[in-house]
Amino acid sequence: KKLLLVDVDCGVDDAQALMMALAAPEVQILGITCCFGNSTIEHVCRNVLRVLKVCNRMEIPVFRGVSHSLLCEKNPPFAHFGGDGLGDAGDPNSPGLVLLQKEHAVHAMIRLINEHQHQISLVALGPLTNVAMAVKLDPSIPQKIKKLFIMGGNLEGRGNRTPCAEFNFCLDPEAAYIVLNDYTCPTYIATLEFALGNKLTKDYFEKWVNQDTEKAKFMKTITMKLQQKDDFVSYDSYAVAAAIDGTIIADYLECAVNVELQGLYTRGMMVLDVSDKWKKKHKAILMKKADLEKFKQRLWAALA
Ligand code: BDR
Ligand code: CA
Numbered sequence: 078k079k080l081l082l083v084d085v086d087c088g089v090d091d092a093q094a095l096m097m098a099l100a101a102p103e104v105q106i107l108g109i110t111c112c113f114g115n116s117t118i119e120h121v122c123r124n125v126l127r128v129l130k131v132c133n134r135m136e137i138p139v140f141r142g143v144s145h146s147l148l149c150e151k152n153p154p155f156a157h158f159g160g161d162g163l164g165d166a167g168d169p170n171s172p173g174l175v176l177l178q179k180e181h182a183v184h185a186m187i188r189l190i191n192e193h194q195h196q197i198s199l200v201a202l203g204p205l206t207n208v209a210m211a212v213k214l215d216p217s218i219p220q221k222i223k224k225l226f227i228m229g230g231n232l233e234g235r236g237n238r239t240p241c242a243e244f245n246f247c248l249d250p251e252a253a254y255i256v257l258n259d260y261t262c263p264t265y266i267a268t269l270e271f272a273l274g275n276k277l278t279k280d281y282f283e284k285w286v287n288q289d290t291e292k293a294k295f296m297k298t299i300t301m302k303l304q305q306k307d308d309f310v311s312y313d314s315y316a317v318a319a320a321i322d323g324t325i326i327a328d329y330l331e332c333a334v335n336v337e338l339q340g341l342y343t344r345g346m347m348v349l350d351v352s353d354k355w356k357k358k359h360k361a362i363l364m365k366k367a368d369l370e371k372f373k374q375r376l377w378a379a380l381a
Contacts, residue, residue, distance in 0.1 A: 091124075140185040165302060
């Protein structure tokens with residue numbers, strides 16, 4: 078089986094991505110590490126437990142990670158998926174945080190990667206703070222992971238958090254910098270433009286959440302209060318889909334990347350060295366086009 082370690086800031090699309098991974102028969106999730114982002118770290122942890130509960134997979138260990146960025150920047154709350162990250166739908170039977178592992182997410186990441194050297198693909202779906210801290214505590218881990226998959230950054234300087242920066246990079250630009258420069262393993266990035274360029278229709282979404290399953294009911298509930306536009310974009314699911322099945326990436330660009338740390342307007346923006354000016358050895362693999370049919374099948378299975 079493909080071994081995955083998934084780091085999340087569990088909002089609605091992280092939940093969708095997790096459910097996709099949980100439904101993939103060829104995948105084993107060794108652990109889920111939590112990071113602040115779509116909501117507070119407490120909500121994120123609780124959301125992951127809720128997802129595992131509805132999928133009947135409470136045996137997967139969940140680890141609490143960082144609650145703020147490396148520079149402890151105050152981030153105004155991001156209400157895209159509601160205050161709690163899962164559409165403020167409430168859940169009286171939500172599993173308690175006592176079910177979390179005692180070990181810190183960053184320590185768990187380092188331990189699991191050392192226990193399964195060259196076997197694990199790390200999938201990062203939130204701000205990159207846990208992932209950055211892991212390499213600073215144990216600089217050997219990039220050589221010990223198989224592949225790194227990131228949802229984050231942007232190709233064309235267009236943002237969803239600020240005019241120029243994508244949410245995950247923007248919430249912790251220093252962490253993104255550390256990850257893009259220290260992780261010299263094969264690194265696959267599902268950028269904002271990639272997700273937006275491969276969106277699904279509202280019609281697909283409606284059929285998807287109206288399947289007659291508990292998982293679909295859960296998804297319907299947590300997306301109820303969200304403003305549904307004409308399109309459906311499940312950002313984090315693209316990174317997970319690529320980790321499950323590499324052939325879902327129909328086209329890509331290999332290029333050295335970095336992140337702007339100082340720009341007054343551009344802090345958090347991903348920078349591409351398309352003409353190889355830096356002569357940086359490590360190039361990232363930027364996903365450009367998805368095999369949408371395969372992607373849709375994987376997403377469908379998440380709620381089936
Ligand atoms: C990313 O930001 C988060 O809100 C989503 O969960 C996704 O990881 C999209 O920019
Ligand atoms: Ca996310």
